[in-house]
Amino acid sequence: MVNVSTDTWVKAPGADKSSHHANAKIASNVSEVLAKKGIERPVIIGVAADSGCGKSTFLRRVTGIFGTEVSKTHTPVGNFISVICLDDYHLHDRMGRREARVTALDEAANNFELMASQIQALREGKSIMKPIYNHETGEIDECELVEPNHIIVIEGLHPMYDTRVKKSLDFSVYLDLADEVKIAWKIQRDMAERGHSLENILASIESRKPDFAQFVDPQKRDCDVVMEILPTRLIPDDDEKKVLRVRLLQDENSENFDPIFLYDEGSTIDWVPCGRKLTCSYPGIKFHYGPDTYYDKEVAVFEVDGGFEKLDEMVYVETHIERAGTKFFGEITQSLLRNPTAPGSKNGTGLIQVIMAMMMRSVYEKVTGKPVAVSGN
Numbered sequence: 001m002v003n004v005s006t007d008t009w010v011k012a013p014g015a016d017k018s019s020h021h022a023n024a025k026i027a028s029n030v031s032e033v034l035a036k037k038g039i040e041r042p043v044i045i046g047v048a049a050d051s052g053c054g055k056s057t058f059l060r061r062v063t064g065i066f067g068t069e070v071s072k073t074h075t076p077v078g079n080f081i082s083v084i085c086l087d088d089y090h091l092h093d094r095m096g097r098r099e100a101r102v103t104a105l106d107e108a109a110n111n112f113e114l115m116a117s118q119i120q121a122l123r124e125g126k127s128i129m130k131p132i133y134n135h136e137t138g139e140i141d142e143c144e145l146v147e148p149n150h151i152i153v154i155e156g157l158h159p160m161y162d163t164r165v166k167k168s169l170d171f172s173v174y175l176d177l178a179d180e181v182k183i184a185w186k187i188q189r190d191m192a193e194r195g196h197s198l199e200n201i202l203a204s205i206e207s208r209k210p211d212f213a214q215f216v217d218p219q220k221r222d223c224d225v226v227m228e229i230l231p232t233r234l235i236p237d238d239d240e241k242k243v244l245r246v247r248l249l250q251d252e253n254s255e256n257f258d259p260i261f262l263y264d265e266g267s268t269i270d271w272v273p274c275g276r277k278l279t280c281s282y283p284g285i286k287f288h289y290g291p292d293t294y295y296d297k298e299v300a301v302f303e304v305d306g307g308f309e310k311l312d313e314m315v316y317v318e319t320h321i322e323r324a325g326t327k328f329f330g331e332i333t334q335s336l337l338r339n340p341t342a343p344g345s346k347n348g349t350g351l352i353q354v355i356m357a358m359m360m361r362s363v364y365e366k367v368t369g370k371p372v373a374v375s376g377n
């Protein structure tokens, strides 16, 4: 990335925590980018999940919906949205973690002070020089320049773990996969694309479980929305884990967004639209909407079990989804039709991902008071 900024720099708080992070900096002035791009203040969104749970896939859909050409740099930057991976704040390189006998999920393996100071700086409109964790080499590379943007997503294992970082967030999302689905997706990716053996994949999932339970999973209790991805209930004893039941749990008392609903807000609705208006083949598709509690919180649940046969017919379902923040009739369907082969496009994962992207847009509009122009690629 070319440094075109005229920022002056100070060492970032937390940079002394690791020799790898010694060059991490924060600009002492507000970036010129703000005025150039007309940014009111960056809106910060956290997306948390374990490794291999579909964060990158989801965020590719989100950046597409914001219609922005995204750079192929380590930190993807579009004209409207940038996506920071919090793995960049790992304290140790891969070898160092092995020596210290910690997993990347452990609090002790991450530089939360640096993360908090840099995310807060971006929120204030300042540029940062941020470390890079290189997943190919397992090493920590030279810092890169990250400038403020309209929306900055921070994704990874811990966006809501540290209270200082959490306070910087305007909207928080947790992707919660049932173990069976997590294993199926991991196997598909790590065997097919990364050449790992089945044994190694299962051993890695098993060895991460205690730290996952202690440091990552609890974040879901206090998020604006949680997307649960579970095995279907439409097929008894389904082994393949290809048909999914996807639940969107929406905090009823969240400050920056209003939950979507099906037909009638506050009612409990089970809906099987298969028939004249929606083509279905086995096992079909079933929707549910209604109130529930989630860790003592009131939530509105929107659930999709099964898949769509013909994506363009989704528009019929869309007409019954209320308060999704769409800009025109059929926007959700059109967005899915733009990427028909992306993972999840024909089931609840894709549909709910698009809904969450629209929520992000609504949060941005609410926080800044500025409408986002309709676009998308």
Ligand SMILES: Nc1ncnc2c1ncn2[C@@H]1O[C@H](COP(=O)(O)OP(=O)(O)OP(=O)(O)O)[C@@H](O)[C@H]1O
Binding pocket: 049, 050, 051, 052, 053, 054, 055, 056, 057, 058, 185, 186, 188, 189, 343, 344, 345, 349, 350
């Ligand atoms: N909705 C979906 N339906 C089916 N498969 C999916 C879906 N989303 C993601 N996957 C698959 O799961 C695997 C992991 O997805 P992805 O790389 O997006 O996860 P990640 O959380 O970004 O992982 P990491 O943190 O390890 O980089 C990929 O093989 C992807 O194709």
Ligand SMILES: O=C(CO)[C@H](O)[C@H](O)COP(=O)(O)O
Binding pocket: 050, 051, 087, 094, 104, 105, 134, 135, 136, 138, 157
């Ligand atoms: O949980 C993870 C989040 O992506 C990774 O395992 C962690 O970042 C370490 O990466 P690597 O295995 O490439 O050293």
